[in-house]
Amino acid sequence: MANTVKLMRSDVAAGAWTENVQSVEFKTLIDTKRRSIVPMIVIYVIGYMGLSVLAGFGRGILGIKVLGAVNLGFVLIAGNYVMSWALAVVYARISGKSHDPLVEIVVEKAYARGRLP
């Protein structure tokens, strides 16, 4: 595997990294990752911190009965389990399908450019 090759820092001149980092394919990788990861972070931070804030300051709201004795609080707790598992599955899928192939392209091109040993 190309991306597990070990190399010493001193093997590559500092300037070479600038070229690798500023390459189009590396920028594409970063943009792609950012576009998928940032929305997921927003979702779980709002989902989970929203629950925590309501647990502190919205106790009446969480006490609203939804299904038998089960109140909104427990529904939101269950929702947090489902949300976390869903994000895990979605992230695994996106990173496998779109991030990993991009990483391979970035590494291949860096080698082709002769900037890595």
Added chain:
Amino acid sequence: MNLFTIGMFATILLVSFGITAWAASRTRTTTDFYAAGKGLTAAQNGFALAGDWCSAAAFLGFTGLTALYGMDGALYAVGPLVAFCTVLLLIAEPLRNTGTYTIGDVIMYRMRQPPALAAAIVGTIVINLAYLIPQMAGGGILIKLLFGFRYDVSVVLVGLGMIIYVAIGGMLATSWVQIVKAVLLLGAGLIILILSLKGVGFDPLVLFASAEAKAGPSFLLPGNLLKNPFDEVSLGLGYMLGLAGLPHVMTRFYTVPDAKTARRSVIWVMFLAGAFFACTTIFGLAAVHYLGPAALRVDNPGGNLTLPLLAQYLGGGKGTAGGDLMLGFVSAVAVATILAVVAGLTLATSGAVANDLYVNLVKKGNVAEHRQVAVARITAVAVGIVATLLGILAEGVNVAVLVILAICIAASANFPVLALSLFWRRFNTGGVIGGMGLGLISSVGLALIGPAYLGPKALWPLVNPTVIALPLGILGAVLGSVIWGRDHENERRFGEVTFRIQTGLRSDHV
């Protein structure tokens, strides 16, 4: 105390020492010792992570908290799963791509300045000891209860077990002990879940209704345990960011060959541990339903005996063969859990002392490979002895504050420093010192003057100070970086750091 417990416990010990002997013959290099040769699969590391993360505090504690305090217990249980979202999306893969054995490696890789590493070492050791001492004390109390030994003898036995696992078998033994324990724990959980639901016709709604009817109308509302609203917010913040700063959990990502495997192991732990945590809420409600709230408050400090009591009831009740069997099973699994978790903590602490402090800080990396392994083993023994002594001294001391403290420091000091090291160009050594210093001091200071330690005489109202300590930690990191001044060499290297973080091109320097 019954024969089944002894038999079960002896079997677990035999298996774990067998694993240790097998691992010893495969542990030669530092990579073997700290990172199990980086050869674990995603499923293996996922189970081991579940073993690390489902401590006795989690499986006995969450059940007990739900049984005694209702929804607050369920809020305690869901956080540790959401915490893995942070690890999955932000930390696991970059960490695997930059460090070698420890969190200190990551900081040193980015900063290359000894004071930054020193700050990281202090953070790791304080968090690990804060986590270790309550576990040692809990293990001591449990063994004392099960076998009738004196408390100090019981703690020494726990210490001895963990020292053998870690010093002889290194990360490979520690990982497999975790895997075995995780399988046992999940098995026990599944049996208790089925038995709990069988009594109510597999309708969990009955448990909610019954618990509410028996324990009162406010039981299913938040705030029964965490009275101060800000404590609920602190709990959430501490979990969401603290896990990613816990050294003994994070070092698990070095045991796999690459970032993809690290990612898949997080998915494994999220389903394994998450499902288990969800079950603790059911167990807590089932305990109220079957045993009644009054019975649960007798000789049950903090609710920690709720799950063993529930298991005994479900097995047929006190004095029956089935009841003894279930009680013995759960007790043996609880001891196995504590042993496995303290082993993981001891190993992570040894890494900070032997790898970060001795090899990288004092000797600047000039230590021969075989000597590093020897130093690591000796350190593991030393850390184990210190932890055992502290565990003995902790008898009768309120150690609950330490559990809160560990997660609070991890969120307020370690997490900002780790995240900014990975993602902020202008972050520098001053920022590491500022973030670690202010995060650590504010966490410790506020926890010690709060109700967890001082009780009713508390000088400030929050049990868990994360809601204040975390912003202070971030402020310390940012201000520290600004005051330290621009570190141009560091900023120039940030491109390379980012490239390696994102692609996994390794640099085995440090």
